[in-house]
Amino acid sequence: MGNLPKAFGQSVRRKEDPRLITGAGRYTDDQQLPQQAWAAFVRSPIAHANIGEVDTSAALEHPGVVGVLTGAEFAASGLNDLACGWMIHSRNGDPMRVGEHPALASQRVRYVGEPVAVVVADSRQAARAAAELVMVDYDELPVVSDVEAAAAPDAVVLHDAAPGNQCYDWEIGNRDAVRKALDEAAHVTEIRLINNRLVPNAMEPRAVNASYDASRDRYTLYVASQNPHGLRMTLAAVIGFGPEHKIRVISEDVGGGFGSKAFNYAEEVVCMWAAKRLGRPVKWTAERSESFLTDAHGRDHITTARLAMDANHRITALDVSTHANLGAYLSTFGSLVPTYVYATLLSGQYDIPNIYANVVTRYTNTTPVDAYRGAGRPEAGYVVERLVDVAARELGIDPAEFRRQNFIRTFPHATPVEMTYDSGDFQAHLDKALDMIDAAGFEARREASRAEGKLRGLGIGCYIEAAGIGPSARLGKLGSGAGLWESAEIRVNPTGSVEVLTGCHSHGQSHETTYAQLVADRFGISVDDVEILHGDTDVVQFGMGTYGSRSGPVGLSAIDMACDKIVAKAEKIAAHLLNVPADTVTFEDGEFASEATNERLGFAEVALNAYTAHHFPTTEIEPGLKETTFFDPPDFNFPAGTHVCEVEVDPATGVVRIARFVAVDDFGVIGNPMVVEGQVHGGLVQGIGQALLEQARYDDYGQLLSGSYMDYCMPRADDVPDFDVGFTETRSTTNPLGMKGCGEAGSIGSPPAVINAICDALGIRHIDMPATPEKVWRAVTSAA
C-alpha cells in the first residue's frame, strides 16, 4: 500500500502494445459477424455529371449477390443528407450556402469516387465483381477542379444554392486599421503561397460493419472512427436512423485517423441502411484507391498576405486573403477549418496590433476537404512563418533576431483575431532550439557543404496553435453545432482496481497508458490496476472523441476532476471507518489518514467498504464508488514551439536532404515523455511530407492523378532524418493539469522550417510546397 513511484510524467511502457505487437489488435476489418455480407460501392468515374439510367440487372444475377441498392432507392428511404456541423456566416451576414449531399447520389455526381450505388454480396470478391456490372449512364458536365477555375465568371455551378460556387466570404479582424497601418508602414512584405492539398492516409483504411437486429429494433455499427459518440448523434439526429438508444457505435482498435476518421461518411449511412433493408450485417473496408478518392482531403489554400513593419522593424499589421477549396460537398467540419481554426491563429507568436483576414471558400469537383492533422493551424503557421522569414531577409536582419524583436512577451495576450494566449515563453524555445541545432556552427557547416558543391540552409518555424477546443458556449456562438467538453466516469471496483470510461478515443495516442498513469498516481495504485475503456457507446455514456489535440488537456482533465470526486467521497467513508471527523481526513499516496488517529486505511480497504456498506450510514452516504465529470474548458490552450531545419541541397539534382532537425515544444505539463516524443515525430514527418513530397493533384477533368502509393509520395523511412526533440514548460491555465495539446504541433512547425531552410540554401524568396527535386532544380537553375 502507498508509496508507489509516481507514474505520471514518466515514460511508462504502453499498455496497448502487447496486443498490437502480436497481431491481436481488434480493428474493424478483423471482425466478422454471423451471416456476414460485404458491400462494394459503385462510384462515379466522372467528376461532374447528371446521372441517367442505372442498370443493376447484370449485377443482381451475379452469384452471391444479396442486393443492389441505388441512389434512387436511397432518395426514397426518408434518410437525410450528410451535414456539416459548423455554421459560418459571410461578412454580409448571409449564412453559408450549402447544397444537397445525399449518401448515394441519384441525380448528379460532383467528384470522382462519389458513390451512386452499393452491391451487397456473400463475399467481398463477389460484391466487388458485381459492382463492376452496374451500368450507370452519365451525362457529363463541365468540371472545375481548383478554386481559381471555380471562381471564373463562366464557371459551371456545382450547387444551385451556391452561385459562383461560393460557400461563404468570411472575414475576421479590423480591415480599416490594417489598411491604414499598411499605408503608414516603413516596409511591406507581400507573398503569395499555396498550401498544398494532402491525402491523410491513415494506414488502416476506413472500415464499417453495420448490422440491424429487428427483434430489438437496434443497429450496431462497428466503424473505424475517432468520434463514435458524435457519429452516433449524427446518425440518429441528422441522418434520421432513429433515437440514439437504438444505435450502438463501436470503434475498438482504430489504425490512425489524423482527422480523416472524425467525420460522418456516406459509407456508414449506406451500410446501416443496407443492413436493415437486406437483413444481413454489411461490412465495407476501403480499398486504398477508395481511401485516396473518398477520405476527406486536407489543406488546399491559395493565400496572398502582406506584413507591415515600422522603421524599427516592429510588425504593425498583417493582411491576409485566402481562397480555400472545400471540394464538392461540405464535409462534417469543412466550413470550420479555413475560418475559426485558421485565421484566429494568424498572429503566430508575434505581437501584431492589427490583423485582418478574408477567406473565400468555393466548391470544386474534387473530394471534400476537411480537418487533417493541424486543421487550419498549419495553414496559418505557414503564412506567418514564411512572411516573417521573407520580411527579415528583405530587411537584412537575422530571421531569428527579427522574430525575437516581435515576440509576444507578456501573458495573457489578446490578439486582434479572437484568441487570448494564456501562457508561453517563445524566446525560451527559440533559444533552446537554436542551441540544440548548433546554429552558431551553421556557417562553418555551410562552407563545408559548399566545398563539396552542395547548398546548405537553415530555416526556422515558430508555431503556435490552439488545442483542446472549448468552451462550448463560446463555440456555439461561433457556429458549432455541438458542445466541445469531455466526459469521464471512474468506477472503483470493490477490490480497489479502477475502470475509467472516457469519451475521447485513442487511435494511436496511448490513452490507455497516459490516462492510467494519472489515475494510478491519484489513487496510489499501480498503472496495471487501471483499465481505460473507450470507443463503445454502450459502455461510455457520451463524449466528443479525439481530434484537435484535446485528449490530454480536455479528456484527461475530466478524468482528473472525476478523481477529485472519488477522493472526496472516499474520504467521507474513511472518516466513518476511522471514527474521526470527516474534515480531518487526508488522502495521500494511496492512504487515508487523520490527525485524530494513528490508524491508516488503504485505498482498496475504503473501496471494499464502499461496497459492503457495513460501517457508514447509507442514509448519508450512498454505497458504491463511482463518479462522473463533464469538463468544459474555459478556453483553448496554446501549445507553441520552435522547429529548426537544416537542409543540404544537391544543385545538380535538386534533391533536398534534411541534415538536422530540432523541435522544441512547450506542451505545458507532459504525462508520458516517450509517448509525446512519438506524437512529435509523427507530426514532423507529416509536415516534412507536405513540404517535400506530398501533393494531391487533379487534372482539368477532375481526375485524381495522385491516387495510389505509386503516384502520391508518402514519406518513407529513408526520406526522413533522426529528430532531436526537446521541451520547455509553461503551464496552461485553462485546465487543472496545466497540459497543452501535443498531437498536431509537429505538422504545424515543420513545413515552414523546411521551406525556410530551402529558401536560405538557394538564396531565393519562395518556393511552393512540395519542394520536389524538379521544383528545386528549376529554382537553382533559374537563380543561377
Next chain:
Amino acid sequence: MSKLHVETSINGEAVEFLCEPQQSLLEVLREELDRTGTKEGCGTGDCGACSVLMDGRLVCSCLVLAAETSGHEITTIEGIAQGDGLHPIQQAYLDNAALQCGICTPGLVVATKALLDKNPNPDEETIRYWIAGNLCRCTGYDKIVRAIQDAAGRLAHPA
C-alpha cells in the same frame, strides 16, 4: 471454377485450405483462416502492412497467391512471439514505443525479423532502406529505427 486444395505450413503448423485460384495469401489468412494479425494497407504491395515470411523471405502477402504457398513455410506475426513471451524484436518495439496505432506494426515486426535474420548488425542507413517498404503514418520512423537497433543488440547479447 473449382477451388484449389492447398497444403502449407503456417507458423510451424501444417495447414490445409481450399481457395479460389485468384485469392491472395493475405485474403486467405484473414478471411478463411482467421489469422487477422496480418493487415491490409493497400493491396498493391506498396505499404508492407501485410508482410509475412515465405521460407524466410520477406514478401507482401497481398501479392502472393494463396495457391502459391503449397509446400512452403509461412511465418506471420502470430508466429513471431516465443510461446507466451514476446520475441526480443517485439520487446524492443514495446520498450521504445515504436508503434502508435499499431496497424503497420505486424508488417514492420516481420520485416525487422527478416532483416536481422539476414544481417544481425545493420547500420542505420541499412535499417532505413530495409524498412522503406513499410509505410507508417504515426511514428515518423525514428522510434522504429531505435527499436530495430535495440533488437539487434538484444539478439546479439541475449539477457
